[in-house]
Amino acid sequence: MYLTVRDATKTYGTFTALDSVSIEIEKGEFVCLLGPSGCGKTTLLRLIAGLTELDGGEITLEGAPLSELPARKRGFGIVFQSYSLFPNMSVAENIGYGLKIRDVPAPEITARVNELLQLVKLPQMADKLPGQLSGGQQQRIALARAIAVDPRVLLLDEPLSALDAKVRATLRDEIRQVQRALEIPTLMVTHDQEEALALADKIICMNHGIVVQAGTPEDLYHRPATRFVAEFMGSSNLLSAEDIARHFPDLLATHPTDEKTYLACIRPEQIGLTPAKEGSATVRSISFLGNLQRLEVDSAAGPLLVETHGRVSCRMGESVDLRIALDACTWVLDDAGQPERSAA
Amino acid sequence: MSSASHTSRPPMRGPRLHRSLDADRLLTLACIGLPLIGLILFFAYPMVIVFLRSITVGDSYGIDNYTEVLGSAGFWRATRHSLAMGGATTALSVFLGFIIAQGLYRCAFRGKWIIRSIIVLPLLAPSLVQALGLIFLLGRNGVISRALGVEIEIYGFWGLLIANTLYALPQAVMIIGAALVLLDARTYEAAEVMGASPWRQFRDLTLPAARFGILNAAFVCFTITITDFGNAAVIGGDYSVLATEIYSQVVGQRNFNMGAVVGIMLLLPTVISYSIERQAMKRQQAGQTTGQVAYQPSFTPLRDLCMAAVSALICASIVAVIGIVVYASFVKLWPYNMSFSLKHYNITLAGGYSSLWMTIVVSLAAAAGGTIAVFLLGLGLRRLPQALAQPIQILAAMPAAVPGMVLGLAYILTFNSTATPLYLLYGTAALIAIVNFYHYHTQGFLTVMTGFRQLPPALEEAAGSLGAGLGRTARDIVAPFIAPMLVSVFFFLFMRSMVTLSAVVFLTTPNLSVAAVTIMRLDDAGLTSQAAAFSTCVMAVVCVAVLSMKAILALMGRRNQRKGAV
Numbered sequence: 001m002y003l004t005v006r007d008a009t010k011t012y013g014t015f016t017a018l019d020s021v022s023i024e025i026e027k028g029e030f031v032c033l034l035g036p037s038g039c040g041k042t043t044l045l046r047l048i049a050g051l052t053e054l055d056g057g058e059i060t061l062e063g064a065p066l067s068e069l070p071a072r073k074r075g076f077g078i079v080f081q082s083y084s085l086f087p088n089m090s091v092a093e094n095i096g097y098g099l100k101i102r103d104v105p106a107p108e109i110t111a112r113v114n115e116l117l118q119l120v121k122l123p124q125m126a127d128k129l130p131g132q133l134s135g136g137q138q139q140r141i142a143l144a145r146a147i148a149v150d151p152r153v154l155l156l157d158e159p160l161s162a163l164d165a166k167v168r169a170t171l172r173d174e175i176r177q178v179q180r181a182l183e184i185p186t187l188m189v190t191h192d193q194e195e196a197l198a199l200a201d202k203i204i205c206m207n208h209g210i211v212v213q214a215g216t217p218e219d220l221y222h223r224p225a226t227r228f229v230a231e232f233m234g235s236s237n238l239l240s241a242e243d244i245a246r247h248f249p250d251l252l253a254t255h256p257t258d259e260k261t262y263l264a265c266i267r268p269e270q271i272g273l274t275p276a277k278e279g280s281a282t283v284r285s286i287s288f289l290g291n292l293q294r295l296e297v298d299s300a301a302g303p304l305l306v307e308t309h310g311r312v313s314c315r316m317g318e319s320v321d322l323r324i325a326l327d328a329c330t331w332v333l334d335d336a337g338q339p340e341r342s343a344a
Numbered sequence: 345m346s347s348a349s350h351t352s353r354p355p356m357r358g359p360r361l362h363r364s365l366d367a368d369r370l371l372t373l374a375c376i377g378l379p380l381i382g383l384i385l386f387f388a389y390p391m392v393i394v395f396l397r398s399i400t401v402g403d404s405y406g407i408d409n410y411t412e413v414l415g416s417a418g419f420w421r422a423t424r425h426s427l428a429m430g431g432a433t434t435a436l437s438v439f440l441g442f443i444i445a446q447g448l449y450r451c452a453f454r455g456k457w458i459i460r461s462i463i464v465l466p467l468l469a470p471s472l473v474q475a476l477g478l479i480f481l482l483g484r485n486g487v488i489s490r491a492l493g494v495e496i497e498i499y500g501f502w503g504l505l506i507a508n509t510l511y512a513l514p515q516a517v518m519i520i521g522a523a524l525v526l527l528d529a530r531t532y533e534a535a536e537v538m539g540a541s542p543w544r545q546f547r548d549l550t551l552p553a554a555r556f557g558i559l560n561a562a563f564v565c566f567t568i569t570i571t572d573f574g575n576a577a578v579i580g581g582d583y584s585v586l587a588t589e590i591y592s593q594v595v596g597q598r599n600f601n602m603g604a605v606v607g608i609m610l611l612l613p614t615v616i617s618y619s620i621e622r623q624a625m626k627r628q629q630a631g632q633t634t635g636q637v638a639y640q641p642s643f644t645p646l647r648d649l650c651m652a653a654v655s656a657l658i659c660a661s662i663v664a665v666i667g668i669v670v671y672a673s674f675v676k677l678w679p680y681n682m683s684f685s686l687k688h689y690n691i692t693l694a695g696g697y698s699s700l701w702m703t704i705v706v707s708l709a710a711a712a713g714g715t716i717a718v719f720l721l722g723l724g725l726r727r728l729p730q731a732l733a734q735p736i737q738i739l740a741a742m743p744a745a746v747p748g749m750v751l752g753l754a755y756i757l758t759f760n761s762t763a764t765p766l767y768l769l770y771g772t773a774a775l776i777a778i779v780n781f782y783h784y785h786t787q788g789f790l791t792v793m794t795g796f797r798q799l800p801p802a803l804e805e806a807a808g809s810l811g812a813g814l815g816r817t818a819r820d821i822v823a824p825f826i827a828p829m830l831v832s833v834f835f836f837l838f839m840r841s842m843v844t845l846s847a848v849v850f851l852t853t854p855n856l857s858v859a860a861v862t863i864m865r866l867d868d869a870g871l872t873s874q875a876a877a878f879s880t881c882v883m884a885v886v887c888v889a890v891l892s893m894k895a896i897l898a899l900m901g902r903r904n905q906r907k908g909a910v
Contacts, residue, residue, distance in 0.1 A: 051533050071536045078537040082637065084530035088552035097548070098538040142534075149538065 002027045002062060002185050003048070003153055009056035010043050017043040019209040020057065025153070025202075028183040030176070032196035035206035036232070041189045042157060044206075048187065049155050050074050061152065074153075077146030077184075081158040083138040085130035091117075091141050092126040098149040116144040119178060136167035143175065147182065154179070156188035160195060172198060193233050197221065205229050212335070222267070226335040230265040237271070237304050238332070239264045247280075247301040251329045262331040268294070268307040270328035279319040286316060297322070368814045375724030375814075379717045380736060385766070387743055387782045390754035397757050398604035413605045422589040423609070426570045429501070429585060430613075433508040433569040434562050440509070440658055441516025441561060442554070447651035448517070449524040450550065452641040455652075462659040464514050465666055468886045470843040470860040472574035473879050474507035476867065477665035479579065480672045480876070485679045487668070499581030507575040510662055512565040519564060523557025524550065529639040542647075556624045563621040567614050571747030573846040574860065578867055586610045587846065590749050594850060600757060607750040618745035666883075673877035688877040693866055699857040700881055706777045706858065707841035714781035714788055715834045719826075722792045723818055726804075737793075744786030748846030755779050756850045771853050779851060780841040788833045795829030796822075828897055835893040839886050 003025040010018040018040045025031050033041040046052040048059060050071030059066045066074060077098075085094050095116055096109040104112075117123045120140040130138055139159055146154060159175070160168045176199050179186050190196055196203050197217045204214045205228075213225040224230035227238060244251050244264045256262060273295070281299035295306045295314065299322060306322075314320065401408045413419045444463060448456055466474060481488050482498040489496050527549060535545050573587040580588055586606060594603035641648075672678050676685035691697055721740060725733045743751070759770040769775040781788075799822065807817045823830070845860035852861045859882045866875035 049533075049537055051536065071533075072539045072541065074537070075539070076537050078534060080530045080534065082528070082530050084528070084534045086531060086535070086549060087527075088549075088555075097535070097540075101539045101544065145534075145538070155537070 001025075002029075003187075004060045005044070005048065005057070006060075007057035008044065008047055008054060008059065010040075010047060010052065011055055016209050018047070021206075021209070021211055022057075023204050023211065023214065025185050025187060027185055030179055030186045030188070030199055030201045032200035032203045033187065033189045033206060034193060034196040034203050034232070035191065035212075037191060039206045040209040041191075041206050045155055045157055045187060045189045048153070049076055049078055075149065075151060076153045076155055077149065077151030078155045079139070079142045079146050079157065079159045081161050083130070083135070083142050083162075085138055085142055085145070087130055089130075090126065091122075091128050091130070091133070094130065094141060095145045095148050097145065102149065112148060116148055120144045120174070134167075135163050136171055139163065139171060140174070143178070147178065147184065150182075151184060154184045154186040156186065158189055158191070160190075161192070168195075175199065197233075205232065207232075223330050224265060224332050226333045227263055227265075228335050230263075230330075230332045235268055235305055235307075237264075237266045237268065239266070239301055243301045244329075247299070248324055248329075251324065251326060253326060254329065254331060256331055261334045263334050265330045265332045266304075266324055266328055268305040269309075270324065271304065271306045272323035272325075273297070273306050273308060273314070274321050274323070275314060275318055276321040277319060279321040281320050281322055283314050283316055283318050283320055286314065371814045372724055372727045375720040376728065376736070379721040379724075379740075382717060383739055383782075383785070386778050387746075387751075387785070388739065390751070390758040391746065393758045394604050394607055394750065394754035397601055398608045400601055409601050409605045413602060413609070418584070419589065419606065419609075422584045422586050422606075425501075425583055426586040426610075427613075429504060429508065429583075430566045430570040432505050433512055434565045436505065437509045437512040437516045437565045438520070438558060438562050441513055441565075442520050442558065443651070444513075444517045444655050444658060445521040445524055446550075447655045449521055450639070450641055451648045451651045452643040453648045453652040459655050459659050462662055463517050465662055466511050467514050468839065468843070468890060469666060469879060469883045470574055470845055470863055471507075471511050471572050472578045472845065472860070472863060472867070473669055473883070474510045474665055475503070475575045475577075475579035476863075476872070476876060476879060477667075477669045478503050478507055479872065480668040480678070481664060487679065490679060499579055500583045503579040503581075504575060504583060504585075507579050508569045508572060510665060511572065511575060512568045513658075513662075515564050515568060516561040519561040520554060520557045523554045523560075525638075527553040527639070529637040532639060542644075560621050560624045563617040563624070567617050567621075567747075571610065571614060571749065571846065573749055573849065574864070577845075577864055587747070587749050590753060591849065594753060594756075600753075603753055604757065607747075607753050610747050611745075611750055614747055615745045622741070669876045670880050670883070672873055673880045675873070678873055688873040689881075691862075691866070691874055691878060693862070693869060693871065693874070695857060695862070697881075699862040700859050700878070700885075702773060702856065703842055703859040703882075704885060706773050706780065707838045709774070709777040710780040710841045711834045711838035713777065714785070714837045715830055717781070718785070718788045718792045718833060719823075719830060721789065722796045722826075723814075723822060725793075726796060726801075727814070740789045741786050743782050743784075746783075748783050748844060749849075751779060751783055752847040752850040755847075771856060773856060776848055776851055776856070776858060777841070779847050780844060781837060783844065783847045784837055784840045788837055791829055791833050791836070792826065795826035799825050828900055831893060831896055831900070835889055839889055842882060842886050842889070 001024045005021060005023045007020045007022055008018050009016075009020055021040070021044060023031070023033075023044070033044060035041045043052060047054055048066075050066065050069065054067060061074075085091075086097065089097065092110075092113045095113045099109045099112060113126065114123070117126060120143060122137060122140055122144075125133065125137065125141070130141070133141065139162075143159070156175070160171055163171065172195060188196075188199065200217055202214065203217055203220050205212045205220060207228050213220060213229045215223075220229060221233050224233060224236075230236045230238065239248075240263060241252070241255060241261075244255075248264075251264060269292075281297040281304070284296045284298050284303070286296075287294045292307050292309050295308065297304050297306055297320060304322070396405075398409055399405045399407060444459065447453070448459060478486075478498055480486055482496045482503070483489065484495065486496070486498070531549060532545055535549060540548065570585070571587060573591065576583075576585050576588045577591070584592075586609065590603050590606045590610065593599045593606060673688050674684055674686070675681070676683045676687065718740075721736075725736060728736070755775065758764075759766050759775060761767060769778075803821055803825070804817055807821045812820065843860060845864065848858050849861055849864075852858060857865075859878065863875045863878050863882070866872075866878060
């Protein structure tokens with residue numbers, strides 16, 4: 001294991017920002033810390049960076065504890081949401097600053113800066129001041145500045161949140177390409193599940209200062225462990241075990257055997273739909289989204305959200321039959337914590 | 345970037361002016377016209393007169409006055425002294441100011457509010473109070489000189505240097521502090537993660553960010569120092585400077601033309617330094633970005649304890665200098681009989697306290713009239729095309745470049761002449777209120793303009809589209825929005841008028857005096873303890889004003905919050 005956080009705890013007065021959190025990052029891995037605002041993800045990132053002090057627990061890098069090492073001795077790279085380029089330095093000076101601190105000879109710095117400017121696709125910008133660049137450009141330079149020193153870990157604190165949608169998508173792909181090419185272990189904080197799904201090798205989903213679930217994007221989307229994860233990772237239909245027993249009894253086969261309360265989580269695109277006279281459900285509304293259609297249907301088990309690809313000849317008020325495959329249903333723990341974001 | 349907010353205004357304003365009601369156009373004209381006439385009559389015109397008088401020789405014009413002044417050893421000595429004093433004060437106050445600002449905004453220790461409150465004290469007293477305090481501390485009968493048993497020659501360069509530094513320090517702290525606040529926390533954190541040591545962060549981030557602030561503070565301190573009259577008059581001794589030179593030419597030798605020449609000479613460095621300062625300010629504002637995270641220093645014992653100690657030491661000396669004046673005013677016979685007595689509050693010099701009441705009335709008038717004038721001007725300027733607004737803005741920002749001595753001299757030359765009906769104003773309290781307002785016009789104007797800049801043009805346009813005329817919009821939308829700014833301007837003008845000396849020193853008559861002049865006369869007459877008592881009264885009035893302002897602003901803030909909560 002490359003970077004390990006064990007039982008990290010951080011409190012601010014009576015507020016517990018992090019409650020005994022443990023995470024692991026392997027060499028070359030891209031890990032996303034995902035969660036609603038206030039869940040402790042940024043606090044965790046700042047603890048790893050050394051910008052905030054740990055109240056309890058331990059952080060180790062390649063087995064060596066980091067706690068005694070100040071931020072500037074850790075050899076990490078960081079990119080913030082608010083660009084935070086040095087306003088008085090040119091683009092080239094910004095990128096080369098970390099190397100200058102490490103007393104790298106000037107010609108080498110120049111060469112490295114040019115190489116990085118190529119990498120982030122801004123070769124003409126060396127002599128510009130940060131104020132002359134757009135938000136997306138500034139964030140590319142901030143990325144180049146962070147990776148210039150070959151950081152042992154790259155930390156990204158919501159780096160795309162301040163950018164508009166188009167730039168965000170482009171830069172997202174570029175970050176992934178650069179990370180893949182250089183194989184830098186990377187930890188990114190985000191509240192955008194789409195971003196996390198697209199970028200991460202591993203997603204750590206957090207809420208109220210604890211890790212709710214960690215796993216691959218596929219795991220978190222298709223096999224959420226709790227109601228919170230299910231609702232945070234996109235839209236889902238959540239049905240009680242009683243409703244399932246009454247209306248879709250086949251699905252009970254996979255119900256866990258312990259005593260806890262579980263809900264059935266069925267993703268909208270996993271529900272099959274065929275028009276049928278005297279069907280079990282009625283189409284209440286249809287929204288056309290181009291590549292897919294989103295339908296609200298009234299079933300005996302209550303309203304359900306259904307997404308279909310391609311052309312489906314359904315009309316409002318029409319009667320339909322529903323099909324749910326056994327493996328489309330995941331049983332999620334009904335966690336007491338109220339979700340911050342409800343299903344769409 | 346300060347001008348960007350003007351140019352970025354929607355271009356529809358011009359055409360709308362023509363389409364709108366005639367009453368609105370008339371009102372706009374009045375908004376611009378009245379303050380503009382005031383500026384021309386009470387600022388531009390007297391400045392022209394002072395220039396004309398400087399080149400008046402007998403009945404015709406010539407440069408003889410200049411050649412005479414430039415040929416006199418006294419003038420060159422005063423110039424040399426002024427420059428040396430300005431340079432030394434600037435270096436010292438910027439250095440100390442930087443330390444205090446760095447402590448306030450970049451270090452972590454408790455009790456910063458104490459330092460903040462103490463550091464502004466010199467602004468709340470007439471400038472000659474620093475000089476009085478130094479005399480009580482370090483003069484022949486000063487507590488420190490007597491305790492140490494040494495004779496310190498406080499009159500002259502060193503005394504004046506300390507007094508001026510204390511006087512300039514608040515400005516230096518405020519300006520440098522404003523520059524330090526601009527750099528946000530994330531920038532420092534980025535540098536920290538990249539491996540920059542605290543010293544490197546200071547050298548590579550803090551210093552460059554504060555560069556324009558430091559430059560700006562230096563020019564302001566230099567200007568304050570070479571134009572200040574109060575300290576130089578009380579503690580300068582034989583160390584003549586340009587400000588005292590003008591005074592002795594005009595009041596001592598009744599040589600108005602020569603005074604005008606020295607005034608013009610004094611104007612040169614202040615105009616130059618003021619214009620550079622304005623440029624520096626623009627550069628600094630250009631660096632601002634939005635969405636910043638405030639820097640939260642964490643406690644670093646060695647650094648923070650040292651900085652706290654140095655700041656406390658500087659504050660202690662300010663408290664000592666001002667406190668000793670208050671203390672001395674309550675002492676029976678300084679320094680021989682230190683028992684408590686109120687006898688110095690029985691002011692014996694002709695007039696007694698009448699000048700204090702007069703100053704309060706004059707200050708209230710200057711504050712009320714001035715606040716209305718700058719508000720109207722700001723309101724009107726928003727509705728004027730850029731090409732017209734710009735020259736008016738430049739004129740409105742000019743008075744800050746003119747030393748009070750020069751403005752006062754210009755007034756006496758202009759209004760003590762029967763050539764115009766303006767002569768009627770001479771010797772009235774109204775003229776003193778007017779000179780005080782125009783002396784501090786720039787600061788008031790710029791504060792209101794800052795307020796207007798934060799008011800989104802869309803608000804006024806929305807009010808207009810709902811059918812509100814200019815008068816209604818001004819009353820219902822604009823005035824409530826910038827009310828806190830107006831309150832600040834009102835109290836700023838009031839407090840400056842209460843303590844200013846340089847501009848009014850020429851305009852007082854035996855029947856009409858103001859507080860700062862009375863203090864100077866009491867000190868001149870050897871009644872130092874009475875001067876201290878009078879100073880204490882002035883400071884008490886100004887302190888009440890400061891507290892009232894704080895209370896009003898807090899009340900306004902709370903009322904807005906309550907409205908928002910409903």
